[in-house]
Amino acid sequence: MKPEDIRDMSAAEIEARLNELKEEQFKLRFSSSMMEVENNALIGQVRRDIARIKTVLRERELAQNT
Template sequence: MKASELRGKDVAALEKEVTDLLKAHFGLRMQKATQQLTNHSVLGKTRRDIARVKTVLAEKKKGAV
C-alpha cells in the first residue's frame, strides 16, 4: 500500500483501514505465538502499513483544522 493511494481516501476510509490492519496484525501475532506463521516478514510489513495509514490520517486531520 502506497501513501499516494492513501491520500486519495477520506478520513472514514482511513480509520476503517487502520482497524482492519490492526485486526490483521493481531491475527498474525497469534499465528506467530502458536508457531503457525511461516512468513515472519508479514508482521513488519503490516506494522509499517499501520504506521503509514496513521501518518496520512494525522496529516488529513491536521489539515482539516
Template structure:
C-alpha cells in the same frame, strides 16, 4: 500499500483500513506465538502499513485544523 493511494482516501476510509490492519496484526501475532506463521515478514509489513495510515490521518487532521484557524 502505496502512500499515493492512501492520500486519496478520506478520513473515514482510512480509519476503516486502520481497524482492518489492526485486526490482521492481532491474528498475525497469535500465529507467530503459536508457531503457525510461515512468512514472518508479514508482521513487519502490516506494522509499517499501520504507521503509514496513522501518519496520513495525522497530516489530514493537522491540515484541517490549520485551514479552520485561518
C-alpha cells in the same frame, strides 16, 4: 500500500482499513506465538502499513488546524 493511495481515500475508508490492519496484526501476532506463521515479514509489513495510515491521518489533522 503507498501513501499516495492512502491520501486518495476518504476518512471513513482510512478508518476501516486501519481497523482491518489492526485485526490482521493481532491475528498474525497470535499465530506467530503459536509458530503457525510461515512468513514473518508479513508482520512487519502490516505494522508499516498501520504507521503509514496513522501518518496520513495526522497530516490531515494538522492541515485542518492551520
